[in-house]
Amino acid sequence: xxxxxxxxxxxxxxxxxxxxxxxxxxxxxxxxxxxxxxxxxxxxxxxxxxxxxxxxxxxxxxxxxxxxxxxxxxxxxxxxxxxxxxxxxxxxxxxxxxxxxxxxxxxxxxxxxxxxxxxxxxxxxxxxxxxxxxxxxxxxxxxxxxxxxxxxxxxxxxxxxxxxxxxxxxxxxxxxxxxxxxxxxxxxxxxxxxxxxxxxxxxxxxxxxxxxxxxxxxxxxxxxxxxxxxxxxxxxxxxxxxxxxxxxxxxxxxxxxxxxx
Ligand SMILES: Nc1ncnc2c1ncn2[C@@H]1O[C@H](COP(=O)(O)OP(=O)(O)OP(=O)(O)O)[C@@H](O)[C@H]1O
Ligand SMILES: [Mg+2]
Numbered sequence: 436x437x438x439x440x441x442x443x444x445x446x447x448x449x450x451x452x453x454x455x456x457x458x459x460x461x462x463x464x465x466x467x468x469x470x471x472x473x474x475x476x477x478x479x480x481x482x483x484x485x486x487x488x489x490x491x492x493x494x495x496x497x498x499x500x501x502x503x504x505x506x507x508x509x510x511x512x513x514x515x516x517x518x519x520x521x522x523x524x525x526x527x528x529x530x531x532x533x534x535x536x537x538x539x540x541x542x543x544x545x546x547x548x549x550x551x552x553x554x555x556x557x558x559x560x561x562x563x564x565x566x567x568x569x570x571x572x573x574x575x576x577x578x579x580x581x582x583x584x585x586x587x588x589x590x591x592x593x594x595x596x597x598x599x600x601x602x603x604x605x606x607x608x609x610x611x612x613x614x615x616x617x618x619x620x621x622x623x624x625x626x627x628x629x630x631x632x633x634x635x636x637x638x639x640x641x642x643x644x645x646x647x648x649x650x651x652x653x654x655x656x657x658x659x660x661x662x663x664x665x666x667x668x669x670x671x672x673x674x675x676x677x678x679x680x681x682x683x684x685x686x687x688x689x690x691x692x693x694x695x696x
Contacts, residue, residue, distance in 0.1 A: 437504075439468040439628045440489070440596055445498035445508075447484050458484045459652045461498070466596075466630060466645065471622055473631045473639040475675075476649030482632040486598045489630070490523055491516035503595060522594030524585050524602050530573040536560075536584050537569045543592040559587040562621055579610050586618060590627065597622070597629040603638060615641040636676065648672050 442464040448455040458481040466472045474482045487493045489500060491513060500508040502521070507514045530539050537556050544552045560566045563583040568576050573584070582602060589597055602618070603611035619642045622629050633639055639646050640660045647654040648663065648671075656668040667673035 437468055438465040439503055440464070440466040440472075440630065441501040442485075442489075443499050443501070445485075445488065445500060446496040447481070447488055447493055448496050449484075455496075457496075457652070462653055464647060464654060464657060466628060468628050469626050470644040471619065471629045471631065471642055472645045472647065473633060473643035474647045474649055474654070475633060475636060475639045477634060480649045481652045482634075482649065483600055486523075486600050486630065486632055489596070490521050490598055491519050520593075520595040522589040522592065522597045523600075524589040524597070525600045530581055530584055530588070532573055535570050535572055536565055536576065539573070539584050540587045540591055542588060555591060559591055562590075562625070563587045578606050579614055582606065582614060583617075586621070590625070595628065597627055599629060599631040601633055602631070603633075603635075608637075611635070612637055612641055618642060648675055650675075 442462060444461045444463055445459060446457070446461060447459040448457045450456075462485070464472070474485065476482055484493060488495060488508060489502075491508065494513060495508050495510050497510060499506050499512075502519065506512060507519050531542065534542065537560065540559050541552055541556050544555060547555070560569055563586060565576075565580060565583060565587070568580060573581055576584070582605075586602070589599075599618075603614050606614065615638045631639070631642060643660060645657060646660055646663055647657040649655065650671055656663060656672045658666075658668070663672060663676055667676060
């Protein structure tokens, strides 16, 4: 299988009053077509910045980004975000409050002919299991259902690549894990390629074919979930994997305790 997404030695920085703040330096990553990749790392390590660069919202200081074999970003070249065929679902997935579920899903399809648009919306409603709520407004459905609408909206224009930034962060631990499995099923069924960002390890392991553990703006190991557990490349990865597993266990035990009260 060929690689759909290639980040080749990319560097990213923000301009601040004190001068440029380097966030990512010389980072490499390849994601195979049909795979779900996940960047896992502590707050502030540069995950969102990388997704924004892939989507076309941050300029590259060095390196290049290729999608389907064509260069979409380089220091002297940047394809416009809307011409990249990249779908996004960000942390604050904010649905349009004045549009119904189906209105939200159809939002990116305004230029499509009506019959094609209606068929696409119907197929997506079925895919995410929301046929019965199609005419409700965002405030009339649950958080998990809202997240599924946001996913359907991002998938609607048939992007080549889907970027998901902490898509389940507003949900409780049990819902987020269930939804992570559901989203994996949906993406696998449709053969989508996706890059997901999280700092929740359980979520990463539930959904990803490849996980990149990040530390200070670089990827320490890009590997299968199995390999991360059984053959961590560095003591940092080993510690990170162990510590996060313990935290997830504690969070679940804590929530069960609250539910029992
Ligand atoms: N617009 C900005 N201007 C200056 N610095 C920024 C800007 N956006 C982010 N940063 C800094 O860049 C670094 C990486 O931020 P980024 O948002 O990519 O982290 P993250 O890994 O997504 O964190 P989190 O898990 O908290 O979402 C941080 O140190 C952050 O403070
Ligand atoms: Mg972030």
